[in-house]
Amino acid sequence: MEIPGECEYRSEPVLVTPSQPTPRCSLYLSNLDDQRFLRFSIKYLYVFPAVAAVAADALRAALARALVDYYPLAGRLRPSDDDDAGAKLLVDCNAEGALFAEAFLPSLTAGDFLQGSAKPHKSWRKLLYRVDASSFFAVPPLVVQVTRLGCGGMVLCTAISHCLCDGIASANFLHAWARAAAAAHTSVADATVLHDRRALRPRCPPRVAFTHPEYTSGGGTGTHPSLLSQLLSQPLAPVSLTFTASHLLRLKTGCSPSLRCTSFEALAAHVWRAWVLSLGPPPAMRVKLLFSVNVRRRLKPELPWSYSGNAFVLGCAEATAGELVASGSSGGVRLVQEAKECIDDDYVRSMVDLLEERRGAKPDLAATLVISAWTRLGLEDIDFGKGRAAHMGPLTSEIYCVFLPVVADGYPDGVTVLVSVPQAAAESFEHHCCLLDEEPATPAMALVDNDHDDGNKKLQGSHPDLVVHQHGRHDILA
Numbered sequence: 001m002e003i004p005g006e007c008e009y010r011s012e013p014v015l016v017t018p019s020q021p022t023p024r025c026s027l028y029l030s031n032l033d034d035q036r037f038l039r040f041s042i043k044y045l046y047v048f049p050a051v052a053a054v055a056a057d058a059l060r061a062a063l064a065r066a067l068v069d070y071y072p073l074a075g076r077l078r079p080s081d082d083d084d085a086g087a088k089l090l091v092d093c094n095a096e097g098a099l100f101a102e103a104f105l106p107s108l109t110a111g112d113f114l115q116g117s118a119k120p121h122k123s124w125r126k127l128l129y130r131v132d133a134s135s136f137f138a139v140p141p142l143v144v145q146v147t148r149l150g151c152g153g154m155v156l157c158t159a160i161s162h163c164l165c166d167g168i169a170s171a172n173f174l175h176a177w178a179r180a181a182a183a184a185h186t187s188v189a190d191a192t193v194l195h196d197r198r199a200l201r202p203r204c205p206p207r208v209a210f211t212h213p214e215y216t217s218g219g220g221t222g223t224h225p226s227l228l229s230q231l232l233s234q235p236l237a238p239v240s241l242t243f244t245a246s247h248l249l250r251l252k253t254g255c256s257p258s259l260r261c262t263s264f265e266a267l268a269a270h271v272w273r274a275w276v277l278s279l280g281p282p283p284a285m286r287v288k289l290l291f292s293v294n295v296r297r298r299l300k301p302e303l304p305w306s307y308s309g310n311a312f313v314l315g316c317a318e319a320t321a322g323e324l325v326a327s328g329s330s331g332g333v334r335l336v337q338e339a340k341e342c343i344d345d346d347y348v349r350s351m352v353d354l355l356e357e358r359r360g361a362k363p364d365l366a367a368t369l370v371i372s373a374w375t376r377l378g379l380e381d382i383d384f385g386k387g388r389a390a391h392m393g394p395l396t397s398e399i400y401c402v403f404l405p406v407v408a409d410g411y412p413d414g415v416t417v418l419v420s421v422p423q424a425a426a427e428s429f430e431h432h433c434c435l436l437d438e439e440p441a442t443p444a445m446a447l448v449d450n451d452h453d454d455g456n457k458k459l460q461g462s463h464p465d466l467v468v469h470q471h472g473r474h475d476i477l478a
């Protein structure tokens with residue numbers, strides 16, 4: 001969906017500072033925080049219908065209260081040594097403030113997001129204030145825009161520096177902000193938030209004990225162009241597919257009784273295989289699947305859920321394209337499970353040490369599908385006191401694949417898969433995603449959402465789920 005019109009900014013954005021004094025210090029960032037590929041912000045977009053919209057003043061005041069506990073987000077990223085271009089980052093906790101912009105966009109309604117596919121479109125970027133910064137370090141780690149809509153609803157967009165927070169930490173912060181708004185003037189201080197990252201310090205000397213295929217370049221066979229270069233040379237098309245709980249069950253049971261697996265394992269393997277089938281690389285080409293794995297409970301001692309830095313590493317499943325396709329759904333699932341299982345305390349510490357030795361190391365993205373699971377982080381439950389959002393998702397669509405919780409009522413445990421693929425492969429990707437039992441299924445078995453930017457959803461088949469899904473979306477606003 002393309003958003004028409006321009007945002008009206010009636011005042012300059014303001015810096016929101018913590019409402020009480022906060023520690024002034026330099027916060028150490030771990031090697032998991034300070035990775036080159038995390039030097040961007042996680043951009044969430046929330047759409048609240050009129051009944052759930054909250055006044056911007058109340059959101060701003062609540063943000064000031066939430067920043068008391070989450071004070072690093074009001075600070076600024078700095079190099080630890082100004083003279084060293086490769087210097088490690090730290091957070092100068094100086095309470096300079098988070099940037100808060102207020103806008104009005106009368107040409108847009110909350111319903112617009114629910115009628116189409118809600119796939120990110122480049123016009124959506126106007127919903128987040130663009131900071132005109134001279135350098136990466138001048139950008140506040142937290143930028144917020146509240147856009148009031150013509151229908152009385154609101155869009156809330158946040159850009160949270162990935163160097164400070166992972167998905168879980170950013171969800172915890174959003175919940176704290178929402179609780180502060182819902183509680184109005186009552187204090188909601190949460191002393192459990194853990195900012196100290198020293199538990200993830202590297203060993204001295206560093207001991208890299210694993211090969212860490214997620215950081216090595218194994219893509220391509222030398223004789224074939226890499227998938228990535230093919231990908232980058234073609235325009236990308238966002239694809240959004242919703243898998244209901246029953247679709248996920250079918251994927252899981254497709255692997256059993258020989259293999260028991262989780263919904264994530266079944267879906268990740270399925271999407272990876274569909275991606276490879278649609279791109280059609282040579283069978284000998286090595287393909288990878290990288291996916292973020294929360295390591296809080298895998299460390300010894302464990303880190304609490306309230307750990308507010310990056311505590312994820314990338315799990316890596318790998319095979320030749322031919323092997324992956326031939327091994328059927330259980331083959332892919334087994335690889336995903338092995339990639340999960342090997343991540344323990346030793347593995348994470350080895351990764352931290354590798355990043356100590358190879359500062360600037362980047363994940364190998366050649367011939368690689370990257371999945372980031374935003375399910376089960378509670379992102380869809382954020383409630384600023386008047387009700388949940390009618391839509392939640394990323395502001396932009398990348399080649400990274402995001403697994404999103406389904407916000408619409410009636411789809412508990414459903415997962416929306418959002419990914420951009422080369423335009424020429426999009427239809428084939430959707431087709432392979434719809435094959436839930438490795439046999440051609442009727443297309444309606446997956447909620448295929450293939451509007452091609454003309455705003456018209458083309459329903460594939462007449463499975464009742466589809467009808468309910470569409471009405472479900474309208475019902476939210478009724």
Ligand SMILES: COc1cc(/C=C/C(=O)SCCNC(=O)CCNC(=O)[C@H](O)C(C)(C)COP(=O)(O)OP(=O)(O)OC[C@H]2O[C@@H](n3cnc4c(N)ncnc43)[C@H](O)[C@@H]2OP(=O)(O)O)ccc1O
Pocket residue numbers: 037038166167168261262263264265290292293294295312314340363370371372373374376400
């Ligand atoms: C490379 O370039 C990148 C990458 C990035 C990436 C950034 C980020 O990703 S930020 C991080 C956001 N996401 C995460 O951190 C993922 C968090 N989740 C996990 O770590 C999961 O463990 C998993 C790795 C995704 C695997 O999940 P799963 O196989 O489901 O295993 P379990 O979680 O153990 O669940 C198994 C089972 O337990 C039950 N269960 C678990 N949680 C719940 C719950 N909340 N409610 C109810 N039940 C639960 C359930 O029965 C599960 O089984 P099912 O079969 O029912 O699913 C950025 C930028 C780049 O450039």
